[in-house]
Amino acid sequence: MKRPPRLEIPRKAIYRLSIYLRCLLRLKANRLPTVSSEALARAAGVKSTQLRKDLTYFGQFGTRGLGYDVEQLAQLITDLLGTNSLQPVILVGVGNLGTALLSYRGFEQEGFEIIASFDIEPRRGRHSTKPLLPMDQLAAFVHERGVKMAILTVPVTAAQEVTNQLVAAGITGILNFAPIVLQVPEDVIVNNVNLAIELENLSYFIQG
Amino acid sequence: MKRPPRLEIPRKAIYRLSIYLRCLLRLKANRLPTVSSEALARAAGVKSTQLRKDLTYFGQFGTRGLGYDVEQLAQLITDLLGTNSLQPVILVGVGNLGTALLSYRGFEQEGFEIIASFDIEPRRGRHSTKPLLPMDQLAAFVHERGVKMAILTVPVTAAQEVTNQLVAAGITGILNFAPIVLQVPEDVIVNNVNLAIELENLSYFIQG
DNA sequence: AATTGTGAATTGATTCACAGCT
DNA sequence: AGCTGTGAATCAATTCACAATT
Numbered sequence: 433m434k435r436p437p438r439l440e441i442p443r444k445a446i447y448r449l450s451i452y453l454r455c456l457l458r459l460k461a462n463r464l465p466t467v468s469s470e471a472l473a474r475a476a477g478v479k480s481t482q483l484r485k486d487l488t489y490f491g492q493f494g495t496r497g498l499g500y501d502v503e504q505l506a507q508l509i510t511d512l513l514g515t516n517s518l519q520p521v522i523l524v525g526v527g528n529l530g531t532a533l534l535s536y537r538g539f540e541q542e543g544f545e546i547i548a549s550f551d552i553e554p555r556r557g558r559h560s561t562k563p564l565l566p567m568d569q570l571a572a573f574v575h576e577r578g579v580k581m582a583i584l585t586v587p588v589t590a591a592q593e594v595t596n597q598l599v600a601a602g603i604t605g606i607l608n609f610a611p612i613v614l615q616v617p618e619d620v621i622v623n624n625v626n627l628a629i630e631l632e633n634l635s636y637f638i639q640g
Numbered sequence: 641m642k643r644p645p646r647l648e649i650p651r652k653a654i655y656r657l658s659i660y661l662r663c664l665l666r667l668k669a670n671r672l673p674t675v676s677s678e679a680l681a682r683a684a685g686v687k688s689t690q691l692r693k694d695l696t697y698f699g700q701f702g703t704r705g706l707g708y709d710v711e712q713l714a715q716l717i718t719d720l721l722g723t724n725s726l727q728p729v730i731l732v733g734v735g736n737l738g739t740a741l742l743s744y745r746g747f748e749q750e751g752f753e754i755i756a757s758f759d760i761e762p763r764r765g766r767h768s769t770k771p772l773l774p775m776d777q778l779a780a781f782v783h784e785r786g787v788k789m790a791i792l793t794v795p796v797t798a799a800q801e802v803t804n805q806l807v808a809a810g811i812t813g814i815l816n817f818a819p820i821v822l823q824v825p826e827d828v829i830v831n832n833v834n835l836a837i838e839l840e841n842l843s844y845f846i847q848g
Numbered sequence: 849a850a851t852t853g854t855g856a857a858t859t860g861a862t863t864c865a866c867a868g869c870t
Numbered sequence: 871a872g873c874t875g876t877g878a879a880t881c882a883a884t885t886c887a888c889a890a891t892t
Contacts, residue, residue, distance in 0.1 A: 442883065446844050450837040454819050468851065477821035480851095481885055488853060496852045496891040513840045514847045521839065532740030533835075542836035580846050581839065605842035607835075611662050613685035621845045623838045627741075627815075628750035629658040630831045631729065631789065632721045634813035636654050637829045638788050639722045650861065676873065688873095689863055696875060704869040704874045 445486045449509050451476045452483065456506040468499035515543040520579050522603075524594055525586030526551040526564060529609055533583060534562070546583070548573060552590075567594075571601040581605040588612050653694045657717050659684045660691065664714040676707040723751040728787050730811075732802055733794030734759040734772060737817055741791060742770070754791070756781060760798075775802075779809040789813040796820050 455475040459467055473480040487493055493508060494500045510516055521539070523530055526549050534549055548563045550570050565573065573579070582603045586594050591610035598606060599620055606622045608614055611629070614622050663683040667675055681688040695701055701716060702708045718724055729747070731738055731754050742757055756771045758778050773781065781787070790811045794802050799818035806814060807828055814830045816822055819837070822830050 443841075444883080446841055447837060449844075450834075450840045451819075451821070453840075469853095470851080475821070479885070481854095482883090484851095484853060485884075492853070494852050497850045498892070499851065512844065514843045515840055519839075519843060528744045529746055532744045536736045536740045536835075538737055539836060539839065542839070544836070544839050581842055605846040607838050607842060611659075613659070613683070621842060623842055625833065625835065625838055626658075627744075627833065628747060628752070629655060630815050630833055631727075631747065631750070631752050632658045632661075632723055633654055634789055634815060634829060634831055635722045635727060636657075636720065638813040652861080677875095678873085687863070689876095690861090692873095692875060693862075700875070702874050705872045706870070707873065 441489045445489060446513075448476065448478060448482075448486055449513060451478075452486075453506060453509045453513070456502055456509070459502045460506055464502055466495075466499045467502055467505075469494070472500070517543075519544050519581065520547045520577055521545065521581045521583060522547065522570075522574065522579050523549040523583040523585060524551070524567075524570070524598065525584060525590070526555065527585065527587065530583075530585035533585060544581075547577065547579070567597070570597060574598075574601040574603060579603065581607070584608045584610060586610060649697045653697060654721075656684065656686060656690075656694055657721060659686075660694075661714060661717040661721070664710055664717070667710045668714055672710055674703075674707045675710055675713075677702070680708070725751075727752050727789065728755045728785060729753065729789045729791060730755065730778075730782065730787050731757040731791040731793060732759070732775075732778070732806065733792060733798070734763065735793065735795065738791075738793035741793060752789075755785065755787070775805070778805060782806075782809040782811060787811065789815070792816045792818060794818060 452472060455472055456467070458475075469480040469484045473483040476483065490508070490512060493505055521544050523534060523546050526534065530549065530551075534546060539546060546562060548565055550565050550567055552567050554564050554566050580603060582598050582605070584591060584594065584598070584606050588610045591608070591612050592614060595606065595614045595616060599616055604620050606614065606616070606620065608622050608624050609626065611626050616622055660680060663680055664675070666683075677688040677692045681691040684691065692702075698716070698720060701713055729752050731742060734742070734757050738757065738759075742754060747754060754770060756773055758773050758775055760775050762772045762774050788811060790806050790813070792799060792802065792806070792814050796818045799816070799820050800822060803814065803822045803824060807824055812828050814822065814824070814828065816830050816832050817834065819834050824830055
């Protein structure tokens with residue numbers, strides 16, 4: 433899969449690719465063979481020019497006068513995102529939120545599988561078929577299974593230290609739920625999710 | 641609490657306010673009385689000019705030559721965000737993710753309380769002390785308790801229909817976990833969280 | 849006739865540079 | 871001397887306008 437000038441592409445454009453993909457999959461399920469940028473953009477909640485501009489970062493995929501081939505564009509975006517094959521992910525920190533996410537079956541549907549979880553104190557609560565392992569087995573496990581992505585759900589006080597361990601073990605993508613700005617080498621990428629901040633943000637806007 | 645020209649303030653600046661607040665609370669816990677924009681910005685992972693610019697949207701709070709009073713600035717941001725008092729939130733859609741979030745105790749610590757959950761089919765699985773109610777009681781409950789915010793964790797196929805019900809019931813802030821762009825009146829605000837998209841986004845950046 | 853692809857224009861956000869306080 | 875507050879300058883993202891293509 434050719435993906436040329438990755439550096440100048442806005443981060444938000446990549447997020448939108450995921451949104452477009454979801455819309456395309458719905459269209460595909462409805463047996464729609466093609467879609468115009470106008471229709472797809474409406475479904476994704478953006479302007480059609482933005483959709484077209486986003487796609488031009490990666491090449492030309494449409495047919496003028498006709499639109500885009502739904503299946504082909506969906507496959508293209510899947511290739512770009514690298515979610516063709518099921519990707520192994522580990523989860524670190526089996527507290528409240530970690531347990532919650534482990535019992536969430538939604539990741540598998542989207543191409544990700546949490547293959548193991550880790551905690552300093554591996555507790556009684558077994559979770560389905562996935563092993564819950566002590567932290568000292570993390571490095572070996574990650575190496576052996578070639579895991580690249582981790583979901584981080586440890587308390588904020590432990591987050592930076594655990595991150596250091598993850599990075600040392602070879603993890604290059606971290607989905608961080610701890611409310612702290614993690615320090616990582618520049619080849620490691622961190623996406624932050626903070627549910628409390630999302631609620632606070634709503635709170636700000638609904639006042640008045 | 642005076643909050644003047646709300647319209648022109650960048651959305652991202654509001655998100656950053658939440659981040660600053662968390663840093664300030666840590667400083668406060670460490671008994672630091674004041675902090676410079678430089679130090680606070682470093683903790684928050686932004687440039688000091690950005691922090692100062694963000695604050696000027698709301699007024700002038702620092703002392704030149706000295707910095708900001710930690711406690712006072714924390715209180716100010718709390719006031720701005722409207723999280724002084726515990727805010728009631730409902731959760732709709734008690735499937736996998738909904739159950740997961742109900743068992744997550746992290747919201748209370750940040751000023752939000754899920755006071756009830758709703759589902760078309762209120763199942764056996766009781767969750768702690770919170771009532772799990774059928775959808776037809778939603779409107780009355782929201783009205784009676786003055787609830788303004790909802791966490792939406794229904795399947796994507798039901799998301800728009802349930803959103804319509806929420807809006808009709810008087811909800812004005814929705815934290816949406818369904819992978820769909822919700823149509824709402826302009827006085828209703830929606831924040832989207834999509835864990836699969838966050839993982840996909842990581843996936844894109846770690847390839848190579 | 850319809851619709852894409854894209855350089856130019858515009859809008860928005862961030863950073864700079866420094867004036868103004870304490 | 872140190873640090874905030876902010877207009878001006880820069881940088882980035884979005885939208886426009888239209889040429890190119892089927």
